[in-house]
Amino acid sequence: MIVGQQKPLDELWDMIKGHKSVLVFGCNTCVAVCQQGGNKEAEVLASLLRMKATQEGVTIDIINGGIERQCEHEFFESAQEQIQNVEAILSTACGIGVQFMAEKYPDKHLYPGLNTTFLGAVEKFGLYTERCQACGQCVLGITGGICPISRCAKRLMNGPCGGSTKGKCEINKDLDCAWQLIIDRLKTLNRMDDYEKVIPMKDWSTDRAGGPRKFVREDIQV
Amino acid sequence: MNVKTPSKLEKILRSGQLAVTSECGPPRGSNAEEIKHKAELIKNHVDAINITDNQTSVTRLCSLAACIHLKLMGLEPVLQMVTRDRNRIALQSDILGAASFNINNMLCLSGDHQSFGDCGPGQNVHDLDSMQLLQLVRMMRDEGKFAGGDAIKTPPKLFVGAAANPFADPFEIRVPRLAKKIAAGAEFIQTQCIYNLDKFEEWMKLVRERGLHEKVFILAGLTPMKSAGMARYMKNRVPGMDVPEELVKRLAGVPKEKQPEEGIKVCIESIQRLKELPGISGFHIMAIEWEEKVPEIVEASGLFPRPTV
Numbered sequence: 001m002i003v004g005q006q007k008p009l010d011e012l013w014d015m016i017k018g019h020k021s022v023l024v025f026g027c028n029t030c031v032a033v034c035q036q037g038g039n040k041e042a043e044v045l046a047s048l049l050r051m052k053a054t055q056e057g058v059t060i061d062i063i064n065g066g067i068e069r070q071c072e073h074e075f076f077e078s079a080q081e082q083i084q085n086v087e088a089i090l091s092t093a094c095g096i097g098v099q100f101m102a103e104k105y106p107d108k109h110l111y112p113g114l115n116t117t118f119l120g121a122v123e124k125f126g127l128y129t130e131r132c133q134a135c136g137q138c139v140l141g142i143t144g145g146i147c148p149i150s151r152c153a154k155r156l157m158n159g160p161c162g163g164s165t166k167g168k169c170e171i172n173k174d175l176d177c178a179w180q181l182i183i184d185r186l187k188t189l190n191r192m193d194d195y196e197k198v199i200p201m202k203d204w205s206t207d208r209a210g211g212p213r214k215f216v217r218e219d220i221q222v
Numbered sequence: 223m224n225v226k227t228p229s230k231l232e233k234i235l236r237s238g239q240l241a242v243t244s245e246c247g248p249p250r251g252s253n254a255e256e257i258k259h260k261a262e263l264i265k266n267h268v269d270a271i272n273i274t275d276n277q278t279s280v281t282r283l284c285s286l287a288a289c290i291h292l293k294l295m296g297l298e299p300v301l302q303m304v305t306r307d308r309n310r311i312a313l314q315s316d317i318l319g320a321a322s323f324n325i326n327n328m329l330c331l332s333g334d335h336q337s338f339g340d341c342g343p344g345q346n347v348h349d350l351d352s353m354q355l356l357q358l359v360r361m362m363r364d365e366g367k368f369a370g371g372d373a374i375k376t377p378p379k380l381f382v383g384a385a386a387n388p389f390a391d392p393f394e395i396r397v398p399r400l401a402k403k404i405a406a407g408a409e410f411i412q413t414q415c416i417y418n419l420d421k422f423e424e425w426m427k428l429v430r431e432r433g434l435h436e437k438v439f440i441l442a443g444l445t446p447m448k449s450a451g452m453a454r455y456m457k458n459r460v461p462g463m464d465v466p467e468e469l470v471k472r473l474a475g476v477p478k479e480k481q482p483e484e485g486i487k488v489c490i491e492s493i494q495r496l497k498e499l500p501g502i503s504g505f506h507i508m509a510i511e512w513e514e515k516v517p518e519i520v521e522a523s524g525l526f527p528r529p530t531v
Contacts, residue, residue, distance in 0.1 A: 153335050154306070154346065158353040158406075159399050161332050162387035162414060163461035170461035171335045183395055196398050198406045201310065201354045201369060 001121070002030040002094045003128045004037050004114035006045070012090065013052050015111040019060060019088040024049065024113065025079070025101075026066025027093030034128050037092030037114050039066030045092065045113065061086075070097025076104070083108065119150075136206025136213060142194060144185030151178035157199045226409075227363075229326035229381035230298045231270040233531040234504075235410060235439040240497070241504030242525050243300060243412065243441060244516050245272035248283035257288045258295060263513045265297055267520040269528055270327055272300040272412070272506070276307065279339025286316055289325050300383070301325050304333025309349040310358065310369050317362060321378030329383045329412065330355040353406040356384055360407035382407055386440075387414035388425035389464035397428040404438045411438050412506040415445040415456075418464040419495060426501050435501030442496045443506045446515060447485035450474035486515055486522075493523040 006012075016022045024046040032038025046064035053060045065082045067075040070093035076083075083089065083105060091098045092113035102110040118130040133150040139157070140147060149155045153171050160179030163170025167180040186192050204210070223236050234241045244264050249256040261271055271292060275285040289299035301320050303313065320328065332352040336344050350358065359382050361367055366377040384403045388396050400411065416422045422442070429435050447453045450473035457465035469488065476484045489507075496502055505525065509515050520526050 153337075154332055154351070155348050156332060156351040158351050158402060159395065160390065160392070161462075162385065162390045163335070164391050165461050166391055171337050177391070180392055183392055192395075192398070195395060196402050196405070198353055198357065198402055200357060201350055204349065 001033055001119070001128075002096070002116060003034050003118050003120045003130075004031045004092075004094050004116045005034075006036050006041070006092070006114055007112070009048055009052065012045070012111070012113060013049065013056075016049065016060070016062075016088060016090055017053075017056070017058055019109065021061040021063070021086040022049070022088045022090055023082055023086040024062065024064045024090045025070070025083075025092065026064070027068075027070040027091070027097045028066055029069045031092065031094055031114060033122060037094070039064075042066050042092045042113075045090075049090075066092075071100050073104070133207075135202075135204070136210075137203060139199070139202075142197070142199065144182045144189065144191070144194075146178060146182045146185060148178050148182065151176075151181070157202060159195065227326050227379040227381045228324070229270075229379075230531060231300070231327050231410070232381040234269050234529055237529070237531060239529050240502075240525060241270075241439070241441060242268045242520055242528060243270045243272060243504065243506045244268045244513070245274060245300075245302075245506070245508050246288070246513060247274045247277055247510070248285065248288040250280070250282050252283060254283070254288075254291045257283070258291055260513045261292050261295060261297055264516040265295070267517040267526060267528065268507070269504075270298040270300050272302055272329060275302040275304045275331070275333065276339070277334070279306070279334045279336045279341065281340055286320055286325075289320060290323050293323050293325055298327070299325055300327040300329055301380075302329045302331060303355065304331045305348055305350045305352060305355050306333035306336065306346050309347050313350065313355065313358065314362065314368060317359060317378050317380065318374075321376075321380060326379060326381055327383065328359060328380045329385065330359065330408070331385055352384060353403060356382060356403060356406040356408050381409055383410040383412060384408040385414065386411045387462050388416075388422055389414060389418065390462040396425060397432060397434070400429060400434055400438070401432060404434060408438055410503070411440045413440065413443040414462060415443050415508065416492060416496070417453075417456075417469055418466050419492060421464060422496075423499060426499055430501050435503075439503035440501060441504040441506040442493075442499075442502050443508060444489050444492055445508045445510060446489035446512065446519065447473055447481075448512060449478070449481045449485070452485075486519060489519055490522045493519070493525070497523070 024042045026039035026042030028039045043064045050062045069075050088109035090111045090113050094116040098112045119132045120128045120130045164177040169175040169177050246260040273285045273288045289301045292299040330352045336346050366374050386400050453470045453473050456463045
């Protein structure tokens with residue numbers, strides 16, 4: 001799931017304060033789970049911004065709305081009218097949704113309501129943690145199902161650094177050492193021999209290093 | 223004696239004599255005199271001098287340039303290279319640059335995280351990790367090939383080392399991790415500072431059980447303590463460091479002005495004890511900003527004069 005975090009209200013206000021009309025627009029899938037960018041959060045944020053406008057003595061027409069997903073064309077139908085009637089949109093989707101809207105509505109000013117933080121899991125209500133960096137060449141099969149790329153601060157591929165202490169990372173005592181987790185798993189699975197296999201230099205061309213990525217399925221395109 | 227490089231360190235190790243290395247940190251400025259001065263202090267008492275690569279992620283004069291200064295003084299540098307700051311293009315390029323100055327030793331490290339240093343908001347690279355860097359240098363040297371597979375006209379002749387920390391967690395993989403570094407190409411090992419000798423000896427026992435001491439030269443790492451405060455700091459604040467409480471107490475038990483002397487004594491006693499330990503090929507004495515004490519330590523430990531090869 002994509003996790004995001006709302007930007008501070010003052011930063012959002014600075015972005016929108018020069019516009020006459022603004023739609024605060026929610027995305028009700030990923031970022032609704034962490035309760036930062038869903039349609040409900042967009043509604044609350046719109047109220048806060050209206051209060052801010054009143055405090056600042058600025059007249060802006062701030063409305064709110066939202067759809068299920070801002071990263072697919074078919075969901076936008078219900079919101080066309082709202083979108084057309086405003087000058088600017090403050091999208092509380094992840095960076096993907098914001099960009100998708102910017103491409104879709106070339107004459108609208110688009111602003112991000114969130115900082116898109118990571119691809120993560122819901123460990124429990126209110127606790128979201130990173131699990132994947134979408135490197136494009138999954139190594140989980142040889143690392144006991146725990147990702148050293150997203151979960152080791154140095155993305156080390158061959159074991160823990162010298163800073164691993166009592167299962168925690170050298171940069172933060174609250175952070176698990178990914179390699180401790182990997183080794184614990186390999187031990188449980190009786191696969192410690194796997195640890196001694198040297199993982200050679202990684203091909204990062206499937207990662208960000210290879211430029212923007214694309215996946216084409218011609219067989220299902222219409 | 224079957225040496226693979228022109229390295230003096232390699233010759234001494236392969237001849238079966240105990241090697242002594244030390245290290246110098248480059249200055250936080252462009253004045254080379256500082257590093258030359260440090261090297262002058264220790265040059266007659268060590269076989270090779272490591273130059274750290276932006277240690278603790280604090281920006282400094284680069285390791286390669288400092289190694290060149292040492293080389294121009296007729297000394298034997300060990301180029302430390304971390305994978306934190308450079309991708310494989312830059313690493314290979316620097317390796318060739320080092321080899322072009324006849325720098326014959328290199329230590330492959332991943333490097334401290336940048337959040338410890340002066341560029342916390344900076345990006346880290348880690349295109350490779352330390353094991354993959356070992357593999358890369360060995361491939362460049364032994365196969366004469368770049369990472370991309372192209373032939374290198376004049377391959378670099380570097381004696382290749384790695385670090386080992388017997389004290390970090392999890393302890394059970396500390397020996398497998400050494401085996402892995404050897405498999406990746408490490409020919410010598412410089413260990414983390416040893417204060418817990420019992421634990422180190424336990425690690426070495428496991429190393430010998432697997433015969434790893436016959437596949438790699440292990441140089442025991444030592445850093446003399448300047449004070450009880452330093453011991454306490456290292457015990458509590460430095461990740462991956464194992465400082466026994468008895469050592470802190472021993473240093474704290476003498477008057478403050480006598481603590482440096484006591485720290486040197488502890489260091490010498492440690493070397494004397496470890497000299498007897500089977501599988502130890504030498505010592506790496508890291509007297510941090512205390513280089514002038516290296517000669518005294520080396521002499522008192524019975525490691526002087528240094529061999530000529």
